[in-house]
Amino acid sequence: MKKWYSVRMRSSKGGSHENGGQHISGAERLVTPVELETTTTEMIRRATMHTRGEADFISLKIESIQPSEIQYILPLCVKEIINESHHTTKKVLQEQLVSSPIPQELLFSLYDWIIQDNVTRGAAVIDINSGKRMDPMIDRGVRVSHFDWDKEFKDKWSTEKLGVYNERRAEAIALASKVAAAGTICEICCSDDPEYTTGYLTYQHNFIRIPNMKQKNSPYGGRVFFVDAKKLDIDEYIHYLETTPVFIGGIS
Ligand code: WAQ
Ligand code: MG
Numbered sequence: 001m002k003k004w005y006s007v008r009m010r011s012s013k014g015g016s017h018e019n020g021g022q023h024i025s026g027a028e029r030l031v032t033p034v035e036l037e038t039t040t041t042e043m044i045r046r047a048t049m050h051t052r053g054e055a056d057f058i059s060l061k062i063e064s065i066q067p068s069e070i071q072y073i074l075p076l077c078v079k080e081i082i083n084e085s086h087h088t089t090k091k092v093l094q095e096q097l098v099s100s101p102i103p104q105e106l107l108f109s110l111y112d113w114i115i116q117d118n119v120t121r122g123a124a125v126i127d128i129n130s131g132k133r134m135d136p137m138i139d140r141g142v143r144v145s146h147f148d149w150d151k152e153f154k155d156k157w158s159t160e161k162l163g164v165y166n167e168r169r170a171e172a173i174a175l176a177s178k179v180a181a182a183g184t185i186c187e188i189c190c191s192d193d194p195e196y197t198t199g200y201l202t203y204q205h206n207f208i209r210i211p212n213m214k215q216k217n218s219p220y221g222g223r224v225f226f227v228d229a230k231k232l233d234i235d236e237y238i239h240y241l242e243t244t245p246v247f248i249g250g251i252s
Helices: 033-048 086-096 104-114 151-161 167-181 234-243
Strands: 005-013 022-031 057-064 071-073 077-080 123-127 147-149 186-190 199-203 206-210 222-227 246-248
Touching: 005 033, 022 033, 022 147, 033 057, 071 167, 086 104, 086 199, 086 206, 104 123, 104 186, 104 222, 123 234, 147 151, 147 167, 167 186, 167 199, 167 206, 167 246
Parallel strands: 071 246, 077 206, 123 222, 147 246
Antiparallel strands: 005 022, 005 057, 186 199, 186 222, 199 206
């Protein structure tokens, strides 16, 4: 059986995250032993040459994973919609989620939160019933890791479905597919990279790309996972997102 490693990176500026440093970037992969060196080099480059600033703290974690725990899931269906400017983002979100159980006020307040968030390095988990945050560490949020594309599947899939390949997009689709498979009703994401204004939402197995999600040059962004806390066990949900190894596409 093939051996796999989980590789995780998080970087910050002005000290470590735990000591109040500002989040710069993060990355997570599942790789074979021969890919370890190139993967970690790429991650260090990402942390030290980032548009959010140059990191002075980098945490790199490498752990072997149990092959028997690996799960395989399919990617979400990618859709494109038009959003002329950040002024119309709320309207677009509302239209796309009209059949969802998420109250509009809650949706809008969390959208306002993600486009101003500069602290959280993970995602906020929100219960659609109470509107409360369910993840325990407010500054950290939940960081989804232990996921990656199955390489062969990704090559075929991206040629068919993505047209021009975009690494950031492929990473976001992989993450969102794991998040959806965990039982999330809807995810909303906006990049915190100042130059990248395209965000997305996921709902009912769709990954809906939203251009102009935020104002250009804004260094804020974040992620929200809407869940029904009456229907799932939050500890199990977070445990799955943070530790279960998941490949997108392919079969064992
Ligand atoms: N787990 C949970 N939350 C995360 C993770 C993770 N592994 N990585 C990032 N976040 C949160 C964190 O709060 C970041 O500030 C925020 O998400 C944005 O992360 O089709 O690049 O990596 O072109 O800046 C969408 C692309 C890109 C859509 C999203 O997000 C498309 C992106 P970023
Ligand atoms: Mg970022």
